[in-house]
Amino acid sequence: MYFLDEAVIYVKAGDGGPGCVSFRRERYVPRGGPDGGDGGRGGDVIFIVDPSLNTLSHFRRQKRFIAPNGEAGRGKSQHGRTGTDLVISVPPGTIIGDNETKAILKDLVSYGDKWIAVRGGKGGKGNERFKSSTRQAPRFAQKGQKGEEKWLLLELKLLADIGLVGEPNAGKSTFLSSITSATPKIADYPFTTTHPILGVAEIGNEISIVIADIPGLIEGAHKGIGMGHQFLKHIERTRALIFLIDITKGPAGIKDSFNTLWRELKGYNASLIERPFAIALNKIDLLPDNEVKDILRAVDTMNLMQSPKGTGIFPISAATSKGVRNLLIALYNTLYNKM
Numbered sequence: 001m002y003f004l005d006e007a008v009i010y011v012k013a014g015d016g017g018p019g020c021v022s023f024r025r026e027r028y029v030p031r032g033g034p035d036g037g038d039g040g041r042g043g044d045v046i047f048i049v050d051p052s053l054n055t056l057s058h059f060r061r062q063k064r065f066i067a068p069n070g071e072a073g074r075g076k077s078q079h080g081r082t083g084t085d086l087v088i089s090v091p092p093g094t095i096i097g098d099n100e101t102k103a104i105l106k107d108l109v110s111y112g113d114k115w116i117a118v119r120g121g122k123g124g125k126g127n128e129r130f131k132s133s134t135r136q137a138p139r140f141a142q143k144g145q146k147g148e149e150k151w152l153l154l155e156l157k158l159l160a161d162i163g164l165v166g167e168p169n170a171g172k173s174t175f176l177s178s179i180t181s182a183t184p185k186i187a188d189y190p191f192t193t194t195h196p197i198l199g200v201a202e203i204g205n206e207i208s209i210v211i212a213d214i215p216g217l218i219e220g221a222h223k224g225i226g227m228g229h230q231f232l233k234h235i236e237r238t239r240a241l242i243f244l245i246d247i248t249k250g251p252a253g254i255k256d257s258f259n260t261l262w263r264e265l266k267g268y269n270a271s272l273i274e275r276p277f278a279i280a281l282n283k284i285d286l287l288p289d290n291e292v293k294d295i296l297r298a299v300d301t302m303n304l305m306q307s308p309k310g311t312g313i314f315p316i317s318a319a320t321s322k323g324v325r326n327l328l329i330a331l332y333n334t335l336y337n338k339m
Contacts, residue, residue, distance in 0.1 A: 016144025
């Protein structure tokens, strides 16, 4: 699936319909008065959250969205119809801003959230409205008002319970595919995942959590290196983090990897390291059990749980799912105070 997490689009509300100039033309009424109706209001452009969407890719081809105009007024005091509102669906977590000033206009987070981006113009008054004691036969009407228009910047920040972070080739895609119905691309080389992917993991009786697989982070990601800013922004909407690290790196490599990830999150947004987190040491299936135990003993002495929000260090195998459920349950209990 093509992923797009930013889009610039043009939206225009409908113009109001013009008022009508008309006079009664009935038998036996030789001097019929004005009966021109008002024009209809133009349609609005409305954004609404659709939970079935998780990307802005539907804006890749269509960039212009124009609501219908209001209809013109008619004789016999008939008003023109209001233009139909144009409804644009966006995924949860869509931030809408002014493309010129970059000011945030609306943050659409939850199902059913909606926002009127531009309003339709009012319809013009028909000549019936201008009749008075001194002006019995007005031969003019108002034009309809122009609808509002804007260039908007749409930006998506994924919503998830847990953000899965790690360096390239740590096994995040394998982890996500083994516990959810998500189907990320998987291969044994760095940067296989090039866009965030959401998955829903079932961990108990009617208990599920949403996990976001963030593309691999490298040193300097918080400065934008390796598309770091585009990836890191998706972690801002998650409630907890899993640091996924390859256990085959050994104790020193594990410490270096964790410190790198910690620095990148802190450098991008210091509030990220204040969230609940767990360290998952992946690929235990590639090592003998006694070596795994030795590494865990060494890692326990490194004080990697440097935050009170640290849940623990969990040896896992994403390939075989060993230890994964315990990891997810521990984070779920932390998030929802089930301990």
